[in-house]
Amino acid sequence: MRLSNYFIPTLKDNPKDAQITSHRFMLRAGMIQQASAGIYSWLPLGLRVLKKIEQIVREEQNAVGAQEILMPTIQSADLWKESGRYDDYGKELLRLTDRHGRDMLYGPTNEEQITEIFRTHLKSYRSLPLSLYHIQWKFRDEVRPRFGVMRGREFLMKDAYSFDLNYENAIKSYNKMFIAYLKTYARMGLKAIPMAADSGPIGGDMSHEFIILAETGESEVYYQKNWFDINTLDKDIDINGDLQPLVDSYLSCYAATDEKHDPENCPLTEEELIATRGIEVGHIFYFGAKYSDALNASVAGYDGVENHVHMGSYGVGVSRLVGAIIEASHDEKGIVWPEAVAPFDIGLVNVKIDNAKCSEICHELYRRFHQIGLEVLYDDRDERTGSKLADMDLIGLPWQIIVGPRGLKSGVVELKNRKTGSSEELTIDEVLGKFIN
Numbered sequence: 001m002r003l004s005n006y007f008i009p010t011l012k013d014n015p016k017d018a019q020i021t022s023h024r025f026m027l028r029a030g031m032i033q034q035a036s037a038g039i040y041s042w043l044p045l046g047l048r049v050l051k052k053i054e055q056i057v058r059e060e061q062n063a064v065g066a067q068e069i070l071m072p073t074i075q076s077a078d079l080w081k082e083s084g085r086y087d088d089y090g091k092e093l094l095r096l097t098d099r100h101g102r103d104m105l106y107g108p109t110n111e112e113q114i115t116e117i118f119r120t121h122l123k124s125y126r127s128l129p130l131s132l133y134h135i136q137w138k139f140r141d142e143v144r145p146r147f148g149v150m151r152g153r154e155f156l157m158k159d160a161y162s163f164d165l166n167y168e169n170a171i172k173s174y175n176k177m178f179i180a181y182l183k184t185y186a187r188m189g190l191k192a193i194p195m196a197a198d199s200g201p202i203g204g205d206m207s208h209e210f211i212i213l214a215e216t217g218e219s220e221v222y223y224q225k226n227w228f229d230i231n232t233l234d235k236d237i238d239i240n241g242d243l244q245p246l247v248d249s250y251l252s253c254y255a256a257t258d259e260k261h262d263p264e265n266c267p268l269t270e271e272e273l274i275a276t277r278g279i280e281v282g283h284i285f286y287f288g289a290k291y292s293d294a295l296n297a298s299v300a301g302y303d304g305v306e307n308h309v310h311m312g313s314y315g316v317g318v319s320r321l322v323g324a325i326i327e328a329s330h331d332e333k334g335i336v337w338p339e340a341v342a343p344f345d346i347g348l349v350n351v352k353i354d355n356a357k358c359s360e361i362c363h364e365l366y367r368r369f370h371q372i373g374l375e376v377l378y379d380d381r382d383e384r385t386g387s388k389l390a391d392m393d394l395i396g397l398p399w400q401i402i403v404g405p406r407g408l409k410s411g412v413v414e415l416k417n418r419k420t421g422s423s424e425e426l427t428i429d430e431v432l433g434k435f436i437n
């Protein structure tokens with residue numbers, strides 16, 4: 001992509017109303033634009049990151065056998081009246097009336113809608129276990145939308161729903177998601193701690209939030225000091241094996257959100273406990289037959305007797321993750337994208353666009369990287385070098401290649417690693433070699 005005609009409306013100065021780093025950098029890097037309170041348009045650079053995150057989430061859901069569907073954003077209020085949540089959900093639920101006077105709502109979550117799909121089609125235990133998910137916009141009329149995409153009113157969520165015949169099988173489905181979540185966040189370069197949490201308006205008596213540690217997080221959290229030494233994620237977990245011992249080993253390490261943390265009964269000494277803040281990037285729930293009872297979703301069991309299915313639901317804050325990753329990975333100059341979610345792999349800076357040699361080398365590098373499937377953002381703008389380099393640091397692509405006339409005289413370009421800041425002078429072949437191998 002050529003920066004000269006790519007739509008990245010970067011800002012030189014800090015926007016006044018952005019209180020936290022990720023919000024500031026997202027606005028300054030031209031990733032999003034506020035449409036109204038807590039509602040954002042995603043501009044090209046922001047949308048690229050959102051799509052990369054979405055794809056990682058999708059791959060890890062598929063890997064545990066969940067099947068992708070797409071439910072609508074607008075739902076009929078009737079189902080919510082059946083479940084009882086139409087009255088319970090309160091002012092966060094955006095209620096609408098269509099031209100026929102029918103009550104509708106913009107979905108804040110989809111437990112009712114999915115239960116309706118299930119009860120229409122599935123009647124036998126032979127269809128179980130079943131997990132379905134979608135990645136869809138949600139709306140919650142939050143009292144205090146803030147921190148940009150972190151607490152929006154409209155936000156993108158991956159929500160999965162599991163259906164099982166009994167408690168034992170439902171816990172197996174829960175454990176699969178538990179491990180899938182740890183893998184998902186690790187792929188994005190994040191260290192997420194699963195923490196005992198309150199289940200709130202979703203319900204049920206077992207739920208875990210996945211928390212990224214960050215001073216700017218909205219949640220107060222408590223965890224065992226050596227948590228990260230004890231818990232390392234093995235890449236080759238057999239997802240179809242018995243996951244209970246693994247999940248138990250995670251959960252045996254103390255970690256709780258403030259709703260669940262009880263200082264009186266905490267098993268740790270003051271030295272062993274860390275009290276800090278975190279960002280909730282996911283939340284999983286087991287709520288048994290709460291919705292299947294209310295909406296009468298049942299299957300015939302092995303003995304022919306009807307059972308209300310046991311359900312769980314599993315949320316990932318996809319749009320929140322864009323902000324959370326920036327909170328976890330930035331410096332004073334800008335964003336430092338982990339490679340897996342970076343909007344482009346390489347930023348190519350042409351220091352002097354009116355120098356024929358510089359442009360020729362840039363074009364050649366651009367073409368060769370494209371051939372090997374790497375995404376390059378090519379800064380071919382007629383701007384001062386200083387401001388081009390500052391923009392590249394702000395945008396935060398993992399690698400920068402800086403092509404200037406002085407280096408080319410001795411046949412080299414500069415390759416800079418955004419994360420470490422280290423840079424080396426390499427010939428064109430050497431640079432290509434770094435990425436091809």
Ligand code: P5A
Pocket residue numbers: 108109110111140142149150151152153154155157158159160202280281282283284285313314315316317318319320
């Ligand atoms: C689980 C999936 C649910 O809604 N029903 C379907 C369950 N859970 S949850 O905890 O309420 O939300 C799941 C994740 O969505 C993100 N999130 C938000 N992101 C941005 N702005 C918001 N206002 C917002 N509210 C929730 C969080 O990451 C949360 O863990």
